[in-house]
Amino acid sequence: MITTKVEPIDRDVQLILSEVLSPEARSAMFAETAQAFLNDADDTNRQILGRLPPSKTYVDGFEGAALTAVKPDGGIIVREYDLVVDLLVWIGQQLELHSPIGGARDKHPGLYQHSHTLFADGVEVKLGEQIPAATEYAFLNLQPYARKIEGGSKPPSSSQAPEGVYNAVADLARRQFTNVAKITFAFRAPLSGAVADWAQTPSARAHAAAHSHRRDALHTEWLTRQPAIIVRLS
Amino acid sequence: MAAKGVVDRVAAVLGTTWTATDGNILPVFVVNYQSAAPSDGGPFIEATFPVANPGGGSFGSPGSNLWREDGAFIIVINEKKSIASDRVMQWAEEIGALFRGKSFGLLETLDATINDWGPKANYYQLAVVVQYRFDKIG
DSSP states (O other): OEEEOOSSSOEEEOOOOOTTSOHHHHHHHHHHHHHHHHHHHHHHHHHHHSSOOOEEEEETTEETOOGGGSOTTTOOEEEEEOHHHHHHHHHHHHHHHHSOOOOTTOSSTTTTTTOEEEEETTEEEOTTSOOOOOSEEEEEEOSOOGGGGSOTTSOOOOTTOHHHHHHHHHHHHHHHTTTTEEEEEEEEOOSSSHHHHHHTSHHHHHHHHHHSOSOGGGHHHHHHOEEEEEEEEO | OOOHHHHHHHHHHHOSEEEOTTSOEEEEEETTTOOOOOTTOOOEEEEEEEEEEEEEEOOSSTTSOEEEEEEEEEEEEEEETTSOSHHHHHHHHHHHHHHTTEEETTEEEEEEEEEEEEEETTEEEEEEEEEEEEEEEO
């Protein structure tokens, strides 16, 4: 049997080889056919994702073995694509690309744009670190953004709304990676980072008291509530 | 930023005011054109265009090549905080239906999802997120 495991397209192909051939010839024919299917799977993923995602190939359970080493009878060749990393990279790039940069009066233009943070099962993944295996990944920004500290009497203006970027990117990711993971837009309140530090300042507490219309115990959650993209593996 | 053709078509569909089936008339602000909001504190609608990804196109026919932009625009419905959620949810459903799976010339709108953005200043926000494809010939 030849199996090419491809997301978002799965294929299982069974190959019946003539028993007249020698075992070596059957393995060679198996490998040749498998290579064609693997190439096809690579092409499909390249077309869908725009680049070839990392993959591992197993021949009868051995990673990286030559395809011709496959058993002539009952052999299995599997190629697994790491599409979750590709998905997370795509989301991170989109968030940075479309984030508000800040106006002329912004003290730190671009700070918000470069402060999107990935969490894997609640643990921050530092920039440049290998992304660990997890059941849930979350993107959120640890910087308080301008709208958060707008006066409550002003009407909201969404032209530079981070909610909009997160919500739109979540929806686009869901469409593009529908078979890879469950992707949702939500709000989360981080317990660390600049936004959590800011929420403890006297001015932030006063702001929450004046505008949140909630009891004191809920002020921190209200102040730190950030738009987030949640990725759960199915 | 979305192509002007996208903004113009969305603005044309919504108009300067949008009338819900319950008879309420909401002013519409297309953010790229105006950033004001009504001073009377009443409900209003904003159209925003936060994500636009220009894609590749055909080539070999200068002037008649097709270039595709993928993205999502958002219709934010700002409802007064003091009002129960029934009517703003109905408005969101109606606006979603205006765009879900529709074609407006070179603009094709795909799915439209409704999301609760919660309180913001004196308002409560629901967002209708509409994915789109927009083709340009050039």
